[in-house]
Amino acid sequence: MGMKLTFIRHGKTQGNLESRYVGRTDQPLCAEGREELLTRKAAGEYPAAPLIVFVSPLLRCRESASIIFPNALQIPVAEFTECDFGVFEMKNYEELDGDPVYQAWIDSGGTAPFPNGESMSQMKARVLRGFYR
Numbered sequence: 001m002g003m004k005l006t007f008i009r010h011g012k013t014q015g016n017l018e019s020r021y022v023g024r025t026d027q028p029l030c031a032e033g034r035e036e037l038l039t040r041k042a043a044g045e046y047p048a049a050p051l052i053v054f055v056s057p058l059l060r061c062r063e064s065a066s067i068i069f070p071n072a073l074q075i076p077v078a079e080f081t082e083c084d085f086g087v088f089e090m091k092n093y094e095e096l097d098g099d100p101v102y103q104a105w106i107d108s109g110g111t112a113p114f115p116n117g118e119s120m121s122q123m124k125a126r127v128l129r130g131f132y133r
Contacts (some may be wrong), residue, residue, distance in 0.1 A: 001031040006047050010056075010064040019092045021085040023117070029063045037067045054130075057079040079130025086117025 011033030015022035029037075040046065046068050053065045057076035065074050088096060088105075096102040113119035116124050118126070 008046065008064070008068065010058075010060045011067070013060050015090060020090050021088045021092070023082045023089055024058075025090050026059050030058050030065075033060070034063070034067060037064055041068055050123070054080065056082060058082065068118040077130045077133075079126050079133070083112065083123045084117040086114035088114055088117070102122075 004093060011029045011115040013022055013033060013127060014030045015025065015027050017030060017032065050072050052053045053069050053072040054075050054077050055061045055065045058079060058081060061080075062074060062076070065072065088102065101115055105114065113122065
């Protein structure tokens with residue numbers, strides 16, 4: 001018997017509504033985020049409830065899993081924590097516009113590491129380690 005993996009993004013947070021880089025900040029879901037998850041669940045957009053859900057340890061991810069799959073056992077996987085945005089954490093474009101460090105990151109096509117954070121390739125490698133442990 002094979003295994004099926006389904007990836008589901010967490011519901012919205014206040015930082016998401018404000019278009020902020022929300023990575024390691026442990027924000028809860030906002031009311032709109034909870035409502036959207038419940039609406040999608042009622043519409044049958046999620047797969048049948050599994051017995052186990054592997055989640056990021058961040059609150060918004062655990063809350064999302066509890067809403068979508070309330071009876072599933074949640075196993076937090078530290079490597080599934082979101083990207084470390086470094087000095088860009090909790091800032092949005094308007095706050096970063098004109099910052100030469102931000103512009104250098106934009107000019108890199110997103111391949112450069114976030115200052116005092118991680119690169120996308122580092123994040124991908126970290127997440128993959130979580131699958132193999």
